[in-house]
Amino acid sequence: MEFENPVIISNDLEKRIAEAFSMFDHIGNKTVDVREVGTILRFLGCTPTEQDINEIISATEFEDTRGTIHLSRFLPHVCHLLTERKMEPASPEKLLEAFKVLDPDGKGFLTKEFMSKIMMEEGEPFTQEELDEMMAIAVDAQTGNISYEYYLNQLMCKTKESIYELTTN
Template sequence: MAEDKESAKAIVSELHKRISSAFDVFDHESNHTVDVREIGTIIRSLGCFPTEAQLHDVIAEIEEEEPTGFIRFERFLPTMSRILLEHRFRPVPEDLLLQAFEVLDQQKRGHLDPEELTRYLTQEGEPFTQEEMEEMLSAAVDPDKNLIFYKDFVSVMTVDDPW
């Protein structure tokens, strides 16, 4: 029983260190606050990938009563700890991403053209912004053939789940 309690304390302590380190990268004034616009980057750096709507919900939970444009660490820590301990916003597994691309590739060619993918990602679901599309295409498009070989791209864009 005491061993379990010590083990849990060690896990929480390690979790708090990871969260603190990620937060500190963006605490430019060293005053335990970060710009609210950095919260998504911090959360993603911790291996969580919320949608924009989910991110807005998290920000609403940790913001002050009267939003200041900054998030204090003492409000961020408990929420982020809970998110990590509950394994929320986990990355999508590689096989599921591959299936999504295969659905888009109706002719089963093994590739998509950039215009095709742009159309899907800017007009369906939670649309990508122009900047997000440009960033993604710069990593996804084969420069010689001007195509997206999605099997290669999926293996590049997946991350190992640290938990």
């Protein structure tokens, strides 16, 4: 299917979104399956809820090609959301604060079992695959617990430049 609207990339934010989108464009026609939207957003460093993902799909999916999204609609919509700082991850300080709430005794760690239960049953639940990926990094092999300050430091060291830093340019 040909689309009349060419995709014009005019800044670094748009370039980064388009590059992430193209990684999931398996046919090379500037379209992705709607099931890839959440993956693309997370790849960009966003933290969308399922509701956010569904709203983006509703706003960008073409009526005549249900199940696919074209870059010409996805790019401006996601740029707008990012400029408004939607789906932005929590700061390290906020994450530490949240961990401390889960650790009222101030031990400095959470058990793997407790954290697994929280991640699977509270708020926006993790999938088993997401939980396994998190635990592979979070759990201390010697104690079997999650030393949350150490875990947060690991996360911060692995973080590349935030997509949100490009919204100020």
